[in-house]
Amino acid sequence: MNNYEQILKNARHTLSIEHQAIGLLSELLDEDFAKAVLAIFNAKGRVIITGVGKSAIIAQKIVATLNSTGTPAVFMHAADAIHGDLGTILDDDIVLCLSNSGSTPEIKVLIPLIRSRKNTIIAMTSNKESFLARQADALIWAYAEKEACPHNLAPTTSTTVQLVLGDALALALLDLRGFSKEDFAKYHPGGALGKRMFLRVSDLIALHEKPQVSEDAPIKEVIVEISKKRLGVTAVTQEAKITGIITDGDIRRMLENNEVLTGLTAKSIMSSNPKTIHCEAMATQALEILETYSITQLLAVDDQNNYAGVLHLHDLIKEGIL
Structure with a gap:
């Protein structure tokens, strides 16, 4: 067996083990998972997510997913918590603790401190008999029979299971909240969806x-x-009102059709009544006009129908609208 074959064999073995673990999760979900989701949904405070080692890294990803889907969440490293960061937890917060074994030294110190504050604790652990599981108010069973690591040591399957359950948790909450694509856009104004929902023509012509x-x-x-304004077009105006448009294509056609340019003016070659759009219209509306008429530039006007600027197709492409 050559090196390529051995590498692919090992990779497929890893994927097979983790695939089986994920497939088993849906069968293991029980009322405790639903209880955990409802506890977070009904909480007045935030979700504080904590863990140690690789579980702490997964916890940070779950925090990011929850925050982006409408559930306020904060990461707190379990080791830092017992050295001052316990103040991160407020009275109405719920604590979600990730630990594969559920019995690490940091967890054994941290959980009693949280319980003394009377915060609700949700455990995500592979061991239902662990210290963490027994102390929690709700358990999300992140069962992983074995790690994909050939020595059954490096966190692989266990962290994959935690990651998948974190997604399941976030999306169950998303459904309960009725979180829409418009809501998602509000939390992602810099993303393509957010720009499609909020970006206006005025943002681009500026x-x-x-x-x-x-x-x-x-x-x-x-x-x-x-040439100077580098947009391949110019508006033709009279007292701030648009009377026509001239593109670089118009210039080329003029040169082809006229040997003598003396006496020619903008009015001689302009296209009258060009397509326009209000500067406060959505960028997506501008895209529809550009696509409908197979043009690459669009003139914008303000409330007084005065010329406001040029929107170019390249602006939309650059912003990910197209």
């Missing part, structure tokens, strides 16, 4: 200068304006 010429501007001035 990135550029406003190319514009008057109707009687000579062709040289038009070419310079298009």
Whole structure:
């Protein structure tokens, strides 16, 4: 067997073990899982998630997922908690503690301290008979028969199981809260979905200068304006109102059709009544217009129907709208 075959064999073995562990989870979910979800849902405070070692890393990921799906969560390292960070926990908070064995020294010190504060404790552990499981108000059974590690030592299957159960917990809460894609966008304003929900034309036209010429501007001035503003287009305006548009394509066609340019003005080659959009319209509306008319630039106007700027297709692509 060559090196490639051995590597793939080992990788498939790892995936097989973890796949089996995940598949078993749905059969092991019981009323305690639902109890844990409802306890978090009905809590007045936050979810404080804690753990040690690799479980602490998984805890941080669960915190991130909960926060992004509408459930306030804070990470607290179990070792730091007993050295000052216990103050992270407020009276109305619920504590979710991750520990594969459920009996690490840090957990044995931390849990009694939390119980003395009368905070609800949810355990996520593989060992239902562990110290953590016995002390908890609710148990999420993160059963992992064996690690994928050939020595059954490195946390692999156990952390995968914790990660998957964290997702199940977060999405069960998402469903209870009726958390919509609009809500998700509010928590992810920098993501593609958030931008699609909130980004306006005014946000994009502010990135550029406003190319514009008057109707009687000579062709040289038009070419310079298009080149200088680097948008491949210029608006033609009279007293701030848009009367036409000239694109670099219009310039090329003019050069092909006219040997003599003397006397030609912006009005001579402009397209009248160009497509426009209000500057406070959503960027997605602008995209619909661009796609409908197979154009790459769109002129924006304000409340007085005055010229406000240019939106370019590339702006939408850059922001992930397209």
